[in-house]
Amino acid sequence: MNIARLSRQSHRWLSIVFTLTVVLNFAWRAAVGGEPPAWVTYSPLPPLFLQLFTGLYLFALPYLGRKHAGTASP
Ligand code: HEM
Numbered sequence: 001m002n003i004a005r006l007s008r009q010s011h012r013w014l015s016i017v018f019t020l021t022v023v024l025n026f027a028w029r030a031a032v033g034g035e036p037p038a039w040v041t042y043s044p045l046p047p048l049f050l051q052l053f054t055g056l057y058l059f060a061l062p063y064l065g066r067k068h069a070g071t072a073s074p
Pocket of ligand 1: 008009011012014015016018019048051052053054055056058059060
């Protein structure tokens with residue numbers, strides 16, 4: 001698996017992890033009420049932080065030349 005494909009797959013699956021942590025935040029506030037513990041409140045940040053880097057790399061891919069492109073260039 002090349003690096004372009006790896007970053008696209010990571011970005012895809014991190015988006016699911018990120019979404020689940022956001023859902024957990026809303027669900028906690030609805031079900032339990034009040035402010036959840038800090039680990040729940042901040043749980044979306046690690047996957048979002050990783051998505052920033054994989055996302056910026058995906059953005060740069062089409063400009064890095066054909067040999068690095070994971071999919072067809074725009
Ligand atoms: C944090 C900053 C983020 C940046 C800079 C970013 C950037 C990008 C870029 C450049 C692409 C590739 C578009 C293309 O095909 O050319 C992409 C794809 C994608 N992004 Fe993000 N993104 C970010 C965060 C997120 C978040 C928060 C989510 C969802 C929760 C998300 C979900 C996706 C998905 C599902 C794809 C398609 C992946 C695929 O092609 O299989 N991204 N993103």
